[in-house]
Amino acid sequence: MSTDGPAISNRVITVPNLLSFLRLALVPVFLVLILRGEDALALLVLVISSVTDFLDGLIARRFHQITRLGQLLDPLADRLFIFAALIGLAVRGVLxxxxxxxxxxxxxxxxxxxxxxxxxxxxxxxxxxxxxxxxxxxxxxxxxxxxxxxxxxxxxxxxxxxxxxxxxxxxxxxxxxxxxxxxxxxxxxxx
Structure with a gap:
């Protein structure tokens, strides 16, 4: 029995990577909404991001589309959403x-x-x-x-x-x- 993990490809265009690119594109939208005080809409963007985050991981594992790029994009998007929220809420004086x-x-x-x-x-x-x-x-x-x-x-x-x-x-x-x-x-x- 092999103890190797799932195969990791160098492909760029995969459904999970496209979902990760969508998440990255939503970060500035999220930040602008927070800065404007439109927290309900910002939360909606965050929910959409969370759903695409879940889906990209699920699809990557289920359909063997794990890529090196995806391994970089996924945590990057998570961090950028955290930083956008931190910066936006700090600018508004909430944090x-x-x-x-x-x-x-x-x-x-x-x-x-x-x-x-x-x-x-x-x-x-x-x-x-x-x-x-x-x-x-x-x-x-x-x-x-x-x-x-x-x-x-x-x-x-x-x-x-x-x-x-x-x-x-x-x-x-x-x-x-x-x-x-x-x-x-x-x-x-x-x-």
């Missing part, structure tokens, strides 16, 4: 700027780690489950906070729940970042 700085600071750390590893001949580190949980928390925190903005009657519940996810996500984001840094140092010492 404090320090929260945006905390999340961006971790991304800078990962960029430095990636460049450092590339300089010693290593590719990117595998994604840690803690990083996935952190992204999950942030990916849900920001829409929940937006629900409180779009539908003020939900604010007494949505705000505390959204902030609980946001703060926990930020903590886990940094914890995962420290684990990546520790692993990068270990890998670099082996080389």
């Amino acid at each position: 404090p700027w320090w929260f945006l700085a905390v999340i961006l600071g971790r991304e800078v750390l990962l960029l430095v780690i990636g460049v450092g590893l590339a300089n010693v001949g290593y590719g990117p580190l595998p994604v840690h489950h803690l990083g996935k949980v952190a992204t999950f928390c942030l990916y849900y925190a920001l829409p929940i906070i937006m629900v409180a903005q779009a539908f003020p009657a939900t604010a007494p519940v949505a705000d505390p729940v959204g902030w609980a996810f946001a703060l926990w996500g930020a903590f886990l984001y940094w914890w995962a970042g420290v684990l990546y840094l520790r692993e990068a140092v270990r890998v670099a010492k082996l080389g």
Whole structure:
């Protein structure tokens, strides 16, 4: 029995990749809607993005259309939606700027780690489950906070729940970042 994972192709034009390109195209639309305070429409765009995210993964696995490009586009779209929400909500004063700085600071750390590893001949580190949980928390925190903005009657519940996810996500984001840094140092010492 083979322990190899699914075949990964170099194809560019696949249904999952087209869905990922659609998601990327929706990021600026999402940001503009947030900046205009049209949170209900921004949430609708986010729902469409989430459905296409689910579908691209499902189709890629089911029809053996996993590609290197898709492996880059999917997490890129996730991150860009998170950053668009962070920036838009910070500009409007819904989120404090320090929260945006905390999340961006971790991304800078990962960029430095990636460049450092590339300089010693290593590719990117595998994604840690803690990083996935952190992204999950942030990916849900920001829409929940937006629900409180779009539908003020939900604010007494949505705000505390959204902030609980946001703060926990930020903590886990940094914890995962420290684990990546520790692993990068270990890998670099082996080389």
